[in-house]
Amino acid sequence: MSRELDQASYLRRRYRGSQAIIDRRERKIVGQFLKRLGPQIGGVLDAPSGVGRFTAQLRRIATERLVCGDLWGETLQALRRAEHHDGMAIETKEVDLYRTLPFARGEFDLVFNFRFFHHIRSAEQRNHVAAELARVTSRYLIVSYYATSSIHAWQKRIWRRKGHVRSLPMIPLSEFHQLFVRQGMRVVEDRSVLPLLHAHHIVLFERQLGW
Numbered sequence: 223m224s225r226e227l228d229q230a231s232y233l234r235r236r237y238r239g240s241q242a243i244i245d246r247r248e249r250k251i252v253g254q255f256l257k258r259l260g261p262q263i264g265g266v267l268d269a270p271s272g273v274g275r276f277t278a279q280l281r282r283i284a285t286e287r288l289v290c291g292d293l294w295g296e297t298l299q300a301l302r303r304a305e306h307h308d309g310m311a312i313e314t315k316e317v318d319l320y321r322t323l324p325f326a327r328g329e330f331d332l333v334f335n336f337r338f339f340h341h342i343r344s345a346e347q348r349n350h351v352a353a354e355l356a357r358v359t360s361r362y363l364i365v366s367y368y369a370t371s372s373i374h375a376w377q378k379r380i381w382r383r384k385g386h387v388r389s390l391p392m393i394p395l396s397e398f399h400q401l402f403v404r405q406g407m408r409v410v411e412d413r414s415v416l417p418l419l420h421a422h423h424i425v426l427f428e429r430q431l432g433w
């Protein structure tokens with residue numbers, strides 16, 4: 223019999239050792255970005271939500287709705303099972319980010335897309351995902367990606383020596399920003415999770431006036 227996916231034990235396993243440092247840095251930067259947006263944001267979409275690593279932080283500012291979307295129903299079930307909260311109930315939805323999202327234009331005040339772009343291997347899919355995320359937000363977007371950097375190229379060589387064979391796609395910072403600028407968004411801030419040591423970046427975008 224297969225065991226049910228459990229949110230707490232999954233997150234403990236996934237974010238241990240050096241990953242725990244990265245997890246803490248990511249949560250800290252996300253917290254700082256959310257603080258910039260003000261105490262109340264309205265409707266928020268987290269996609270892909272996974273098992274809900276950021277649900278607690280997003281719930282604090284989502285005053286109208288918090289929708290958690292993921293391709294994999296089992297992660298959403300784990301997220302629902304872990305919900306023992308007096309605050310606003312989350313909505314969960316199976317979504318495929320490579321297709322048209324089942325939401326209206328501007329349906330959310332904030333769209334949050336974390337640790338997804340570095341899995342996308344084609345420019346066409348990157349364009350599609352950026353366009354869909356920008357379509358369904360009326361105002362803010364928080365998106366993370368792996369930025370190309372010479373330091374990380376060096377890190378990748380070390381990884382290869384240690385037996386990691388499959389490298390994750392990285393994209394130059396300006397090229398990543400352009401994906402969203404073309405969709406009417408402007409960069410408010412781009413932060414490296416661990417400057418010089420890790421390729422992961424988190425960007426806060428806001429819709430440009432007139433779009």
Ligand SMILES: C[S@@+](CC[C@H](N)C(=O)[O-])C[C@H]1O[C@@H](n2cnc3c(N)ncnc32)[C@H](O)[C@@H]1O
Nearest residue numbers: 270271272275292293294317318319320336337
């Ligand atoms: C690395 S996890 C990130 C989860 C969460 N954002 C976080 O940072 O903890 C990537 C998630 O993407 C989901 N996923 C993979 N392909 C997807 C797709 N085409 N559409 C939506 N979600 C997808 C996986 O099920 C997984 O939960």
